[in-house]
Amino acid sequence: MSVDLDVVRKDLVTACGKVRKGKAADAGDGGAPVPALVASPGSTAEAAAVMRVAAGHDLAVVARGTGSRLWWGTPAARCDLVIDMSRMNAVTEHAHGDLVARVQAGARIGDVQAALARAGQEIALDVPGAASVGGVVASGLAGPRRLRYGTPRDLLIGITIVRADGTIAKSGGKVVKNVAGYDLGKLFAGSAGTLGLITEATFRLHPRPAARAFVTAGYAAVPAACDAVAAAANSPLVASAVELSRPGPGGPIRVGVLLEGSPDGVAARAARMAGLLGDGVVADAPPAWWPGAPQAGPGQTLIRVSFWVSALARVLDTVDAAAAQAGVSPLITGSAGAGVLYLRTPAEGLLGQPGAAGEAGGDPEWTADPGGTAGQAIPAAVAEFVAAVRAAVAGERGAVTVLAAPAAVRGELAARGGMNGTVPGLALMRAVKDQFDPGHRLSPGRFPESA
Amino acid sequence: MTAKAVTLAAAMREICGACDVLTDPLELRTYECDGLTSHRTVPALVVLPETAAEVAAVVRACAAAGVPFVARGSGTGLSGGAVPHAEGVLIVLSRMRRVLEVDPVSRRAVVEPGVTNLAVTQAAAPHGLFYAPDPSSQVVCSVGGNVAENSGGAHCLKHGFTVNHVLGLEIVTPAGELTWLGAGTGATAGYDLLGAFTGSEGTLGIVTKIVVKLTPAPEAVHLVLAAYDSLEAGGRAVTDVIAAGIVPAAIEMMDALSIEAAEAAVHCGYPEGASAVLLVELDGPAAEVEAELATVRKLCEAAGAREIRAADDPAQRAGIWAGRKSAFAAVGRLSPAYIVQDGVVPRTALGDVLARIAALSAESGIRVANVFHAGDGNLHPLVLYNDAVPGEAERAESVSGAILDACIEYGGSITGEHGVGVDKSRYMPKMFSAADLDTMQLVRCAFDPASLCNPGKIFPTPRLCGEVPGHRRGPRPAPSGAEIF
Numbered sequence: 001m002s003v004d005l006d007v008v009r010k011d012l013v014t015a016c017g018k019v020r021k022g023k024a025a026d027a028g029d030g031g032a033p034v035p036a037l038v039a040s041p042g043s044t045a046e047a048a049a050v051m052r053v054a055a056g057h058d059l060a061v062v063a064r065g066t067g068s069r070l071w072w073g074t075p076a077a078r079c080d081l082v083i084d085m086s087r088m089n090a091v092t093e094h095a096h097g098d099l100v101a102r103v104q105a106g107a108r109i110g111d112v113q114a115a116l117a118r119a120g121q122e123i124a125l126d127v128p129g130a131a132s133v134g135g136v137v138a139s140g141l142a143g144p145r146r147l148r149y150g151t152p153r154d155l156l157i158g159i160t161i162v163r164a165d166g167t168i169a170k171s172g173g174k175v176v177k178n179v180a181g182y183d184l185g186k187l188f189a190g191s192a193g194t195l196g197l198i199t200e201a202t203f204r205l206h207p208r209p210a211a212r213a214f215v216t217a218g219y220a221a222v223p224a225a226c227d228a229v230a231a232a233a234n235s236p237l238v239a240s241a242v243e244l245s246r247p248g249p250g251g252p253i254r255v256g257v258l259l260e261g262s263p264d265g266v267a268a269r270a271a272r273m274a275g276l277l278g279d280g281v282v283a284d285a286p287p288a289w290w291p292g293a294p295q296a297g298p299g300q301t302l303i304r305v306s307f308w309v310s311a312l313a314r315v316l317d318t319v320d321a322a323a324a325q326a327g328v329s330p331l332i333t334g335s336a337g338a339g340v341l342y343l344r345t346p347a348e349g350l351l352g353q354p355g356a357a358g359e360a361g362g363d364p365e366w367t368a369d370p371g372g373t374a375g376q377a378i379p380a381a382v383a384e385f386v387a388a389v390r391a392a393v394a395g396e397r398g399a400v401t402v403l404a405a406p407a408a409v410r411g412e413l414a415a416r417g418g419m420n421g422t423v424p425g426l427a428l429m430r431a432v433k434d435q436f437d438p439g440h441r442l443s444p445g446r447f448p449e450s451a
Numbered sequence: 452m453t454a455k456a457v458t459l460a461a462a463m464r465e466i467c468g469a470c471d472v473l474t475d476p477l478e479l480r481t482y483e484c485d486g487l488t489s490h491r492t493v494p495a496l497v498v499l500p501e502t503a504a505e506v507a508a509v510v511r512a513c514a515a516a517g518v519p520f521v522a523r524g525s526g527t528g529l530s531g532g533a534v535p536h537a538e539g540v541l542i543v544l545s546r547m548r549r550v551l552e553v554d555p556v557s558r559r560a561v562v563e564p565g566v567t568n569l570a571v572t573q574a575a576a577p578h579g580l581f582y583a584p585d586p587s588s589q590v591v592c593s594v595g596g597n598v599a600e601n602s603g604g605a606h607c608l609k610h611g612f613t614v615n616h617v618l619g620l621e622i623v624t625p626a627g628e629l630t631w632l633g634a635g636t637g638a639t640a641g642y643d644l645l646g647a648f649t650g651s652e653g654t655l656g657i658v659t660k661i662v663v664k665l666t667p668a669p670e671a672v673h674l675v676l677a678a679y680d681s682l683e684a685g686g687r688a689v690t691d692v693i694a695a696g697i698v699p700a701a702i703e704m705m706d707a708l709s710i711e712a713a714e715a716a717v718h719c720g721y722p723e724g725a726s727a728v729l730l731v732e733l734d735g736p737a738a739e740v741e742a743e744l745a746t747v748r749k750l751c752e753a754a755g756a757r758e759i760r761a762a763d764d765p766a767q768r769a770g771i772w773a774g775r776k777s778a779f780a781a782v783g784r785l786s787p788a789y790i791v792q793d794g795v796v797p798r799t800a801l802g803d804v805l806a807r808i809a810a811l812s813a814e815s816g817i818r819v820a821n822v823f824h825a826g827d828g829n830l831h832p833l834v835l836y837n838d839a840v841p842g843e844a845e846r847a848e849s850v851s852g853a854i855l856d857a858c859i860e861y862g863g864s865i866t867g868e869h870g871v872g873v874d875k876s877r878y879m880p881k882m883f884s885a886a887d888l889d890t891m892q893l894v895r896c897a898f899d900p901a902s903l904c905n906p907g908k909i910f911p912t913p914r915l916c917g918e919v920p921g922h923r924r925g926p927r928p929a930p931s932g933a934e935i936f
Contacts, residue, residue, distance in 0.1 A: 095797060095799065097690060097693065097694070097797075097798065097799040098797045098798050098799050098828070099693065100797070120696060140643075146637075150611075150615060150637075151637075151638075153643055153646050154611065154614075154615050161890075163890060167886045167889070167890065168886060169884075169886050169887045169889070169890035170883070170884075170887055171883075171887060171890075171891065173862065173863070173864055173882075174797060174862050175795045175796065175797055175827070175828055175862070175863050175864050175867075176608075176827050176828075177603055177607065177612075177795050177824070177827040177828070177829045177864070177867040177868065178795055178863075178864040178866070178867060179600065179601045179603075179612075179650050179864075179866050179867065179868055179869075179870055179871075180864050180865050180866050180871055180875075180879065180882055180883075181871065181879060181882075181883060181887070181888070181891050181909065182647060182650075182651055182891040182894050182895075182909075183601075183614070183646060183647060183649075183650055184647075184890065184891065184894075186614070186643045186645075186646025186647045186649075187642055187643060187644075187646070187647045187894065189643055189646070190641075190642065190643050191642055191643075195642070206698065207696035207697070207698065208696075210696070230556045233558070234555070234556070234558060234579070234580075234667055235667060236579070236667045236668060236669055236670040236735075236736060237670075237736050238667070238735055238736055238739075261735075261736075261739045262739060262742050262743075264738065264742060265736060265738040265739035265742055268736075268738035269736050269738055269739070304638060306634065306636035306637065306638035306639070307636060308554060308557035308559060308635065308636065309556055309557040309558070310554050310556035310557040311557075338637065339557065339636050339637065339638075340636070340637070340638050397634060397635055397636070398634070398636060399634050399636060399638070399639060399640065401638075401639075401640040419640075420640035420641065421640070423639070423640050423641045424630060424631035424632060424633065424634055424639065425630050425631060425632045425633075425641070425642075425644050426641065427628075427630070428624065428630065428632075428644055428897060428898060429641045429642045429644060431897035431898070432642055432644070432893075432894065432897040433642075434897070435893040435894070435896050435897045436893055447641060447642075448641060448642075451640070451641060
């Protein structure tokens with residue numbers, strides 16, 4: 001920051017009124033720097049005024065929704081100003097006849113879904129209700145239903161952003177079918193606050209399904225589980241999700257399929273899907289182990305492995321071998337039918353025996369693991385594990401991305417391909433960053449500097 | 452005038468082989484336009500590379516010489532996106548037409564850009580899979596062109612657009628470097644350049660390989676045809692179907708004039724004297740589709756249908772679709788010339804906008820046939836005129852423009868699937884602010900700072916990269932020939 005804090009503060013107050021000093025909590029959990037100031041704009045115009053002040057004073061800026069994944073990826077290296085979006089929490093427009101909704105970025109997804117549900121509609125994303133719309137878009141977060149509905153970028157049809165210099169820009173619109181101009185929404189979905197500030201997003205909606213069924217089955221052997229995943233995902237029964245969960249390397253594998261539709265249709269499809277899975281069990285509620293959107297607690301490392309589904313068995317074997325070699329025991333879950341798995345290593349000091357944790361039922365939170373003294377997720381071991389999986393999966397046209405990790409693991413990873421490994425198109429991404437944020441003031445250090 | 456591009460001919464022959472470089476004026480002329488024949492420019496040079504490495508070398512040669520280049524697939528585009536540059540190289544990708552891989556377990560295929568849209572589905576069909584985006588030109592249009600335009604088709608209402616079905620692209624950057632965008636898995640670290648590139652109309656680089664998502668073929672497909680005495684009644688049926696929570700694979704509507712044209716052209720046997728024909732296609736698991744079919748029939752009847760037909764076997768469905776799919780070509784029988792529009796309105800504004808179109812038609816004496824994707828509000832008004840009558844083309848153009856103005860006024864878009872190209876760049880400032888367009892230019896500048904890659908498309912007044920916003924130059928490149936625009 002180039003000038004006196006009081007001067008900056010005064011300018012920010014002029015811009016949006018709601019300004020306070022930063023607190024430790026504003027930095028989130030992951031050891032990001034505590035901001036000097038926090039501004040809470042109430043409109044896109046106020047947000048633009050705040051961004052102009054930040055540009056004028058050369059402030060490093062971090063956008064914040066609810067802060068739940070602020071520590072994901074590589075946290076910002078500098079932060080003078082947090083822009084807290086929580087006051088921009090309105091559903092600006094819900095055109096239910098058009099199956100379209102425009103919402104402000106600070107709105108919580110759960111609140112938005114509740115409002116849309118009154119017309120029997122939803123944004124077809126199964127992500128935590130507490131997450132903000134802007135945060136979900138910026139992190140590209142998606143749960144099991146990504147198989148059928150895609151990720152935020154597939155549902156986003158328009159976006160309003162504020163650029164680093166305070167310019168307000170939009171692309172897309174409020175019609176689903178629209179190819180006029182570049183689709184900035186795609187660029188901002190997953191941009192993690194490094195290209196600009198998202199202030200509004202417009203989504204295409206889907207009718208809420210009248211009924212759903214979860215068909216689940218367990219397998220002791222990898223090939224049988226992989227056959228079940230492929231059969232379910234390739235079936236014309238139209239699965240909304242095909243999930244896999246394995247409590248640890250070498251352990252039994254659960255496969256779960258979500259079907260959505262009319263009550264009669266779902267019942268008929270579920271019965272057939274149970275047959276496809278071999279010996280599937282049908283329920284109308286998710287099993288206790290249903291993964292939901294990827295999540296990580298403090299100290300845990302969350303790794304995304306993406307691959308071609310035909311390589312699933314080899315990916316699972318690779319994870320086993322790498323885990324044994326490195327001496328870690330990750331929980332393996334994810335949208336196997338969509339070619340995405342999440343590996344979550346326990347926090348330091350909470351490592352369980354392979355295959356033991358999560359078997360007690362319920363969401364396999366490692367903090368509830370009773371065998372927590374069996375080992376330690378040493379940062380170097382986690383990094384070695386990541387590097388080994390990455391090396392093996394590269395041959396499968398897959399990618400290994402560390403979505404969240406404690407600072408010690410990030411440090412160990414720095415010399416082992418970093419958080420992202422080889423990123424296709426990185427040179428172009430750097431060029432895009434330089435165009436949108438020439439001063440590298442927006443979440444500096446997060447991306448692409450970290451890649 | 453000898454364009455600089457011509458001096459590249461020898462280098463291009465080195466790269467592609469002599470028979471893949473065209474300099475003969477008559478041969479060059481073959482490529483003067485794409486599917487939008489009202490914009491024509493003869494390119495200085497045409498090359499037909501056969502590999503990604505050749506494309507990269509061609510682009511590097513252009514970049515080194517500062518010569519603009521334009522990529523072309525099958526040339527079926529309807530916005531002039533592949534109109535050549537008079538002083539540039541046209542890179543034709545139709546010789547790159549191999550399906551490189553089909554992985555049925557992963558539901559993925561890897562294809563070259565010149566592969567036709569339908570060929571992907573044909574390669575996938577033996578595995579019970581299909582490629583979902585299906586523009587009407589799917590028999591000839593190329594997947595590379597589909598990526599450039601983010602093509603839709605009648606079934607994108609339910610199944611999405613090209614951008615939802617492309618998982619990885621190998622591209623040649625405007626500097627001539629080969630790189631991948633996306634890894635073919637749908638989950639990649641960093642910015643979604645794959646998504647930003649798709650639909651960029653050939654202005655950010657040239658696609659050389661495409662990883663597409665394949666979809667399990669639906670178990671059951673039912674097509675319902677309902678005939679109405681007014682567009683309003685048909686529109687009510689559409690509203691009621693959507694309100695019932697049904698997402699059909701397609702909902703299409705045609706008005707009396709387009710029905711008449713289709714009937715004359717392909718004898719599709721649509722109910723005689725109908726003012727509107729509504730087609731609703733349902734696909735999915737048999738258990739769901741049967742129930743939806745009953746609901747749709749009931750709602751179509753309740754909206755006042757004078758006749759309802761349903762078809763579930765492929766031949767019957769094809770017969771009914773033939774009328775709709777032939778509509779664009781069929782109006783050629785009604786009128787010596789016509790403009791195909793591609794505006795979009797929020798679906799709930801369809802009635803108002805159709806009334807506006809009828810009024811515009813009545814005021815101007817210019818006939819307008821309406822064919823539209825009723826489910827997503829994408830209108831294809833066909834504005835009919837006789838180019839032999841002085842002034843009629845201008846009046847048709849003015850009606851066409853007024854239709855787009857109405858689309859923008861109702862919160863819609865100037866193009867739903869045909870793209871902006873050269874045809875609609877002048878409407879972009881009506882839909883987007885100067886700041887919006889300037890921000891899009893940042894993407895352009897990141898990919899193509901020299902502005903050599905399909906210049907003059909999409910944006911009315913491109914900014915020189917590195918220039919301070921607000922200080923604009925004229926259209927680049929400045930038209931030096933007679934017939935650039």
